[in-house]
Amino acid sequence: MRPKQLSIIAVLISFLAVSAAYAIAYAQVPQLSAQSFAPPYQHPAISSALTSYNLLSYSSGRYTVPSVLLSYSTVNVSHLYVNVTLFQKPVPNKVYILDVADECSQCSDLQQVINLTDQYLQTYDVIPNGTSAALVSQQDLGSLSPGSVLIVLSGVIPDYFITNSSGGQPVMTQLLDHGVSVIYVGRNFGNATLSGSILVPVSESQLPSYMIWTGGNETYTNNTFFFRTKTFSLSGGAEYGPLTYINYGNGTLIAFSDYLNSWQNASQAAQDLAKSIYLSFWVPSYTSGSTSVPLVGFSSATGSVGVAMTSLSSKYSNYSLVGQPQGYGRITLYNNQNMSAITKGSTYDTIEYTQLFSTNGSVLLPKSILPGTSLPVSITINTRSSTPVTVIPHLNIYTINMTLVRSTPLPEFTHSGNFSQIVQLGFSIPQGQYIAAVENFNNSQYAAALFNVSPISVTIQTSPSNSPTGTFFFLVTSQGTPLSGINYTISLNGQSQSSGVVNNGQIVYSVPSTLAAQTPLSFNVSMLLRNYYVVVAKPPTPPPPHIVINNDYIELAVVIIISLIIVTVVKAPNRDEFYIDIPAMIEQKKLPITIKAADLAGVFEKQNNYFRWRYMPLSVDEIRQAILSNIRFNNMSVNLTYSNVEVLLTEMLTHGYVVSADNLYAPKTWVTDSGHDIEYLATFRKLRGYFVSHAYQATDIDTNDKADMVVTIHNERVYIVIYSKTSKFQKVPIFPDAKTGIAFLNTDKLGEFDQYLHTSTAPETEELRMYISAGQVIIINADNPEETLT
Numbered sequence: 001m002r003p004k005q006l007s008i009i010a011v012l013i014s015f016l017a018v019s020a021a022y023a024i025a026y027a028q029v030p031q032l033s034a035q036s037f038a039p040p041y042q043h044p045a046i047s048s049a050l051t052s053y054n055l056l057s058y059s060s061g062r063y064t065v066p067s068v069l070l071s072y073s074t075v076n077v078s079h080l081y082v083n084v085t086l087f088q089k090p091v092p093n094k095v096y097i098l099d100v101a102d103e104c105s106q107c108s109d110l111q112q113v114i115n116l117t118d119q120y121l122q123t124y125d126v127i128p129n130g131t132s133a134a135l136v137s138q139q140d141l142g143s144l145s146p147g148s149v150l151i152v153l154s155g156v157i158p159d160y161f162i163t164n165s166s167g168g169q170p171v172m173t174q175l176l177d178h179g180v181s182v183i184y185v186g187r188n189f190g191n192a193t194l195s196g197s198i199l200v201p202v203s204e205s206q207l208p209s210y211m212i213w214t215g216g217n218e219t220y221t222n223n224t225f226f227f228r229t230k231t232f233s234l235s236g237g238a239e240y241g242p243l244t245y246i247n248y249g250n251g252t253l254i255a256f257s258d259y260l261n262s263w264q265n266a267s268q269a270a271q272d273l274a275k276s277i278y279l280s281f282w283v284p285s286y287t288s289g290s291t292s293v294p295l296v297g298f299s300s301a302t303g304s305v306g307v308a309m310t311s312l313s314s315k316y317s318n319y320s321l322v323g324q325p326q327g328y329g330r331i332t333l334y335n336n337q338n339m340s341a342i343t344k345g346s347t348y349d350t351i352e353y354t355q356l357f358s359t360n361g362s363v364l365l366p367k368s369i370l371p372g373t374s375l376p377v378s379i380t381i382n383t384r385s386s387t388p389v390t391v392i393p394h395l396n397i398y399t400i401n402m403t404l405v406r407s408t409p410l411p412e413f414t415h416s417g418n419f420s421q422i423v424q425l426g427f428s429i430p431q432g433q434y435i436a437a438v439e440n441f442n443n444s445q446y447a448a449a450l451f452n453v454s455p456i457s458v459t460i461q462t463s464p465s466n467s468p469t470g471t472f473f474f475l476v477t478s479q480g481t482p483l484s485g486i487n488y489t490i491s492l493n494g495q496s497q498s499s500g501v502v503n504n505g506q507i508v509y510s511v512p513s514t515l516a517a518q519t520p521l522s523f524n525v526s527m528l529l530r531n532y533y534v535v536v537a538k539p540p541t542p543p544p545p546h547i548v549i550n551n552d553y554i555e556l557a558v559v560i561i562i563s564l565i566i567v568t569v570v571k572a573p574n575r576d577e578f579y580i581d582i583p584a585m586i587e588q589k590k591l592p593i594t595i596k597a598a599d600l601a602g603v604f605e606k607q608n609n610y611f612r613w614r615y616m617p618l619s620v621d622e623i624r625q626a627i628l629s630n631i632r633f634n635n636m637s638v639n640l641t642y643s644n645v646e647v648l649l650t651e652m653l654t655h656g657y658v659v660s661a662d663n664l665y666a667p668k669t670w671v672t673d674s675g676h677d678i679e680y681l682a683t684f685r686k687l688r689g690y691f692v693s694h695a696y697q698a699t700d701i702d703t704n705d706k707a708d709m710v711v712t713i714h715n716e717r718v719y720i721v722i723y724s725k726t727s728k729f730q731k732v733p734i735f736p737d738a739k740t741g742i743a744f745l746n747t748d749k750l751g752e753f754d755q756y757l758h759t760s761t762a763p764e765t766e767e768l769r770m771y772i773s774a775g776q777v778i779i780i781n782a783d784n785p786e787e788t789l790t
Helices: 003-037 110-123 138-143 171-177 266-279 551-569 597-610 620-630 642-654 669-674 678-693 747-759 763-773
Strands: 045-058 063-075 079-087 095-098 134-136 149-155 181-186 191-194 198-201 238-240 243-248 251-256 285-294 300-308 326-334 348-356 361-364 374-382 389-391 394-399 404-409 413-415 418-426 432-439 445-453 457-460 471-478 487-492 495-501 506-510 521-527 530-536 658-661 664-667 709-713 716-722 739-744 777-781
Touching: 045 326, 045 348, 045 361, 063 079, 063 285, 063 326, 063 348, 079 300, 095 110, 110 149, 110 266, 138 171, 171 181, 171 251, 181 266, 251 266, 285 300, 361 432, 374 432, 374 445, 413 418, 457 530, 471 521, 487 506, 597 620, 597 642, 597 664, 620 642, 642 658, 642 664, 658 678, 664 669, 664 678, 669 678, 678 709, 678 716, 678 739, 739 747, 747 763, 747 777, 763 777
Parallel strands: 045 445, 095 134, 095 149, 149 181, 181 251, 361 445, 716 739, 739 777
Antiparallel strands: 045 063, 063 300, 079 285, 079 326, 191 198, 238 243, 243 251, 326 348, 361 374, 374 418, 389 413, 394 404, 394 432, 432 445, 457 471, 471 506, 487 495, 487 521, 521 530, 658 664, 709 716
C-alpha cells in the first residue's frame, strides 16, 4: 500500500476516534446534568386536626347523623381521601405478637413478617413511627391490656390456648373475656402444637364452643386482602371477605385460616395483618362516611373538609341513641385510593375522638330539597332552663365545610323548657350538601340538620330544524320536577345576554337575527352560581331536490307496463266452481258453576306447595292449571278458558281477595303474612323462574341474613337485593369477595331508579354510583336477568 493511502486511512481513523469520543462525552452530559439538578424525592405528608363535631337531624328527623369538621395540611399529595367511622366500642389501641419461634408450622418467613408488620402498622398510623408491636411469650399473656390485639402466627394453635390453665379456663377464653382480640394465622383446631412443633390431635369435645369450625377450601377474589383461600369458617361466626371471626366475651377471635407460607411473600402477609387491625372490621359500628379532596397542581395545600356519616348501620337513629352516652370516632386521611401500604408513598394520618350524643333541640328538613323552593321548617329549642329565658335565634345555612351561606333571623322569644316554632324558608342556593343550624347571637348551637339541594337539569325542547322562528324553549327541572322562581341569565355564543325568572320549568329565548346564521349555537344558562351549557349543531340548509332516473329503471318500467296489459286484456278461461252446504252446528251445552272465593284463593297455596314454594305469585296459565288440578264440580275437574280465569281474577281484585303486579297474582293475605308487597313477591318470582330454568341454585324467600336472595352462578355467589320498600335490606350490602345485584320488577321500575341515581347528590347515592361503575354492584331487570347475570 502506498504511503499516501496509508496517510489518508490514518487520518480517517483518527477522525472517527475523535468523533466517537466526542459523541460519548456529549451523550453523558445531559445525564450528568439531570443527576446534578433533579430535585430530591419528597415523601408525601399529611397532618390534620379535628376542628369540631356535631349531631345533625337527617331525613325529617328520622335519623341522627354525626358530622366532623377537619383542618388539614398536605405536602406532595395529589388527592386527599377521608374516611370516618363511629364505633360502638373503642378500636384496638395496642398490638402484641406472640413469640412462636419454637412452635410454628410452615412459617419460614416468620421474622421478616414480624418486622414488616411493624413497618405497615406505622404506615397505617396504628402505632407511632419508631415503635413496634410488643413481642410476648406464653408467660406474658396474663398481662395484656384490654382493648388490645394479639397476633398468633403459629399455623397450628399452641396447645396451651386450649387446655385449662390454673384459673380453670383455657388461655384463649381468658384473653377474650379480658377484652383482648386474637388474630390467628393457621389451620383449623383439629390439631395443636407443643414446644418443638410437635403436633397432637384435638377432639371437638376439648374445644371451646367459639373454636368449633366448619367448611373447607373456598377461594375469594377481592381487593381488600392478598389472602385468598379460606380453609375453614368459625361456626356461628361471621365472614369478612376471606376472613372468619366470632365475638366472644369482650373480645373477638379472627382467623386468616391458612399457614403463614400461604402468602406469596412476607410483605403481603404483613400488610394483610396490619390492614386488618387498621380496619377493625370486627368492632361494631354505628355509622360511617367518606369524602375526597382533589389537590392536583399543589405541592402543598391547607384547608378544611367536612364529612357527614350518612352510611347508617346498626339501626343508628334517634331512637337507638336513647341511653347511649357516646360513640368512638376514628378519622383517617390518606393519599392512596386503594388503601395499600405497600404502594410507594402511601401516607396515613389518624385521629380518634369521643362523640357525645347530646343536642339542645331539633331542625326538621327533608333529605333532599328542590332548588328555588320554599319549605316550612320545624324548629325545637331546649332552653334547659326551668325559668323563662330570652332567646335571640338565627337559622344559619352552612356548606358541609362550615362556610356560611346565609343567615336568617328568627323571632325572638322568652320561654322555659322546650320551645317550638315553624318558619318558612326559601332554598335558592346552589346544588350540594348543607347544614342548617339554629344558633343564638354568639353562634352557640341549639340544633342542626343535614340536607341536600338536588342538581338542576337544563335541556332544550325545540331544535333549529323545527323552529323556523328562531325561538328556543329550555326545560329546567330537578329530580324530574319543573322549577320556578329562580333568576337566570342566558347568552348565545357569548353574546346577546338576557335575564329573567324561570316559570313552570321553562325559559324562552329568541335568537337575534344577527346570530341566527352562526353554527353551532352554544347557549350558556347561568343560575344559582352555576353555568349550564347547551350546544346545538345547526344543520346546513339542504339543496333543492332533483330527480335522476337510471336507464335500468326505465327498462324495468316498460316491462311492468307490458305485463299489466297482458294480464288485463288476455282473459283467463272459465273455471268450474263448487259449493259446500254446511248445516247449522248444534250449540254446545254450557254448565253454569259457582266457585267460592276462598276455594279460588286456596289454589294459590296448593300450587305453591306443589312447587315447594312460599308466597310466589302465579300467572294466569298457572292459575288455570291450579284450578283444573284442585277444584271439582259434581265430581268433575273444572276446566276454564283463559277468558273465564281473567274474569274471575278481575272480580277477585275488585273485592280485594287478590293483588297483582305485572300479570302475576297472589292472595292479599300473603302480603301481610310475608311482610312483603306484591311487587317484591312478583320480582322474586320472576328471578326464581329464571334461576330454575338455568339450573342455578338460589335461596328461598327470607332465608338469608345478608340479602333477599343469594344465587350461585358458575361457582360464584351473587347477593341480590330486591328494589322494594318491603325489602329487609334498604341499604345495599357490599361484599369484597362477591357481587351485589339490585333487582327491579320491570323496565319501568328500573327507569325510575335510573332517574333517581343520576339526579340525586346524596353521599350514599354517589357511593352507590361508584360501586356500580366499578362493577361491584350490578343492575338486574327481572324481565331479562340474563342481560347482566351471564
